Amino acid sequence: MTTNKDLVTSQRLRQRQAKATFFKYFCIAVTGSAVLILGILLYQIISDGYRWVDWQFMTSYPSRFPEKAGILSAFVGTLWLVSLTALLAIPTGVLAAIYLEEYAPKNRWTQLIEVNIANLAGVPSIVFGILGLALFVRFMGLNRSVIAGAMTMSLLILPVIIIAAKEAIRAIPNSLRQAAFALGATRWQVVRAHVLPAALPGILTGIILALSRAIGETAPLIMIGALTYVAFLPESPMDEFTALPIQIFNWTARPQETFHELAAGGIIVLLGVLLLMNALAVYIRYRGSKS
Amino acid sequence: MSDAVPILNALDLSIAYGKDDAVKNVTLPILEKKITAIIGPSGCGKSTFLRSLNRMNDFIDGVSHRGQILYRGSDLYAENVDPVEARLRIGMVFQKANPFPKSIYRNVAWGPGINKLPGDPNERVETALKQAALWDEVSDRLNDSALNLSGGQQQRLCIARALAMEPEIILMDEPCSALDPVSTARIEDLLFELKKKFTIVIVTHNMQQAARVSDYTAFLENGVLIEYGETDQVFTRPKETRTEEYVTGRFG
Ligand SMILES: Nc1ncnc2c1ncn2[C@@H]1O[C@H](COP(=O)(O)OP(=O)(O)OP(=O)(O)O)[C@@H](O)[C@H]1O
Numbered sequence: 001m002t003t004n005k006d007l008v009t010s011q012r013l014r015q016r017q018a019k020a021t022f023f024k025y026f027c028i029a030v031t032g033s034a035v036l037i038l039g040i041l042l043y044q045i046i047s048d049g050y051r052w053v054d055w056q057f058m059t060s061y062p063s064r065f066p067e068k069a070g071i072l073s074a075f076v077g078t079l080w081l082v083s084l085t086a087l088l089a090i091p092t093g094v095l096a097a098i099y100l101e102e103y104a105p106k107n108r109w110t111q112l113i114e115v116n117i118a119n120l121a122g123v124p125s126i127v128f129g130i131l132g133l134a135l136f137v138r139f140m141g142l143n144r145s146v147i148a149g150a151m152t153m154s155l156l157i158l159p160v161i162i163i164a165a166k167e168a169i170r171a172i173p174n175s176l177r178q179a180a181f182a183l184g185a186t187r188w189q190v191v192r193a194h195v196l197p198a199a200l201p202g203i204l205t206g207i208i209l210a211l212s213r214a215i216g217e218t219a220p221l222i223m224i225g226a227l228t229y230v231a232f233l234p235e236s237p238m239d240e241f242t243a244l245p246i247q248i249f250n251w252t253a254r255p256q257e258t259f260h261e262l263a264a265g266g267i268i269v270l271l272g273v274l275l276l277m278n279a280l281a282v283y284i285r286y287r288g289s290k291s
Numbered sequence: 292m293s294d295a296v297p298i299l300n301a302l303d304l305s306i307a308y309g310k311d312d313a314v315k316n317v318t319l320p321i322l323e324k325k326i327t328a329i330i331g332p333s334g335c336g337k338s339t340f341l342r343s344l345n346r347m348n349d350f351i352d353g354v355s356h357r358g359q360i361l362y363r364g365s366d367l368y369a370e371n372v373d374p375v376e377a378r379l380r381i382g383m384v385f386q387k388a389n390p391f392p393k394s395i396y397r398n399v400a401w402g403p404g405i406n407k408l409p410g411d412p413n414e415r416v417e418t419a420l421k422q423a424a425l426w427d428e429v430s431d432r433l434n435d436s437a438l439n440l441s442g443g444q445q446q447r448l449c450i451a452r453a454l455a456m457e458p459e460i461i462l463m464d465e466p467c468s469a470l471d472p473v474s475t476a477r478i479e480d481l482l483f484e485l486k487k488k489f490t491i492v493i494v495t496h497n498m499q500q501a502a503r504v505s506d507y508t509a510f511l512e513n514g515v516l517i518e519y520g521e522t523d524q525v526f527t528r529p530k531e532t533r534t535e536e537y538v539t540g541r542f543g
């Protein structure tokens with residue numbers, strides 16, 4: 001059988017297809033170079049630091065002697081910081097999002113608030129550090145405590161959580177709310193039984209990504225004066241502390257080469273934690289899209 | 292139509308989205324334990340009118356009402372009326388099936404549960420599903436997700452969900468538009484059954500259906516009530532030529 005010649009690729013179509021092919025390879029090239037750069041970076045860090053990451057590294061305090069130095073106080077400090085931040089920022093952020101999406105009247109006032117929240121998400125983190133220093137450390141007299149750090153971090157990630165939660169809530173179709181209202185449900189019953197469960201995967205993903213940002217942030221912690229050399233573990237929110245990024249920053253600032261390798265080791269641990277959290281976010285998203 | 296009392300009564304009711312009236316000066320009684328059909332071309336304000344009867348328009352931004360709706364003689368939109376209480380008495384089935392993304396059982400049991408209706412919840416679910424002609428198809432998989440049901444089954448589930456609340460009035464917005472003739476016939480049988488206990492307002496595009504099931508028919512066009520009367524009269528001896536053209540399909 002012969003092909004109908006109307007169905008063979010025409011000149012005009014061929015041009016469009018050529019454009020499409022070019023664009024495809026262009027995208028692959030751009031993505032590829034980004035991945036390549038990332039790969040080189042990762043390779044350097046891992047080859048520098050992998051020898052140092054062991055049990056002794058995880059369970060030792062920092063030290064002047066590289067072989068004895070570890071990240072115990074920084075790691076535990078980060079755990080304290082993230083837990084307190086989560087405790088402060090998650091309820092506040094999620095409740096704010098629920099209020100803005102489900103309860104607040106849509107008027108100019110709430111619009112102003114929403115625009116401001118979006119802007120806050122773009123404010124450089126050092127500015128939050130300055131605010132934390134003035135408000136929490138000095139004015140409220142919390143000094144360089146974990147709680148001062150956590151409050152600063154909460155301010156930093158609050159806009160991110162609110163925006164993510166708002167988007168997840170907004171994605172729930174109105175027909176679902178109406179179905180519930182038509183059964184004589186109150187607004188809270190509708191939110192509690194239908195909107196929140198349906199929005200939960202999206203909200204959780206946003207929370208995890210926001211918290212992983214809090215783990216990696218350095219500037220605000222330096223600003224509020226987190227310590228760089230800590231040979232004890234915080235026992236209460238009022239205790240002084242250090243955190244992983246601070247410890248890494250401190251080691252990279254030293255002249256000796258060995259400390260740079262220690263810093264790479266710290267980065268590996270930090271990256272590991274971040275990777276785990278992101279994997280969790282992906283998993284939750286995947287589970288949410290299935291059900 | 293003289294001896295029956297209106298359980299709902301729209302008096303000179305206008306409903307506007309922003310500035311544009313979608314329903315204009317409609318005066319229409321809904322008689323107790325009767326089926327009232329609302330017919331009219333697409334976009335004439337049937338859904339808008341229906342939603343105003345159980346205050347579902349409250350959720351749409353920019354909707355305003357003029358005129359009155361009386362529920363058993365008192366203003367449904369009065370200050371001290373709790374819309375939640377009103378919706379308990381006046382249930383609704385929507386134009387598009389909107390089951391909760393939960394199990395079949397939970398879909399039906401949720402409303403009675405949060406409102407603490409008396410009696411055995413399992414029995415209530417079973418009764419409602421049987422009334423909606425869905426029980427035989429789902430009785431062995433009540434814990435499956437409602438989203439796995441076919442479109443028609445989902446719509447019957449939504450009907451069962453409304454019935455489980457045992458409201459006084461059920462508002463149905465084209466409940467059969469997604470159903471096959473067999474399910475439609477079953478829903479129509481159900482309507483005859485329900486009429487003994489409930490008052491029903493049904494929006495439909497299906498003239499035969501309106502003629503078959505309803506006691507009274509209202510014909511809306513561009514938000515204006517053109518004609519209202521006993522179904523028999525509206526379909527066989529319409530007073531208005533517009534009505535005649537519409538019900539006989541010579542409409543345009
Ligand atoms: N949420 C809304 N916002 C603004 N205008 C609306 C809204 N809903 C409906 N309208 C308008 O009101 C008018 C009546 O709409 P309605 O949905 O009540 O019609 P309908 O008779 O139910 O039509 P159909 O038979 O297609 O369902 C239409 O002109 C529509 O565009």
Ligand SMILES: [Mg+2]
Binds near residue numbers: 386
């Ligand atoms: Mg409609």
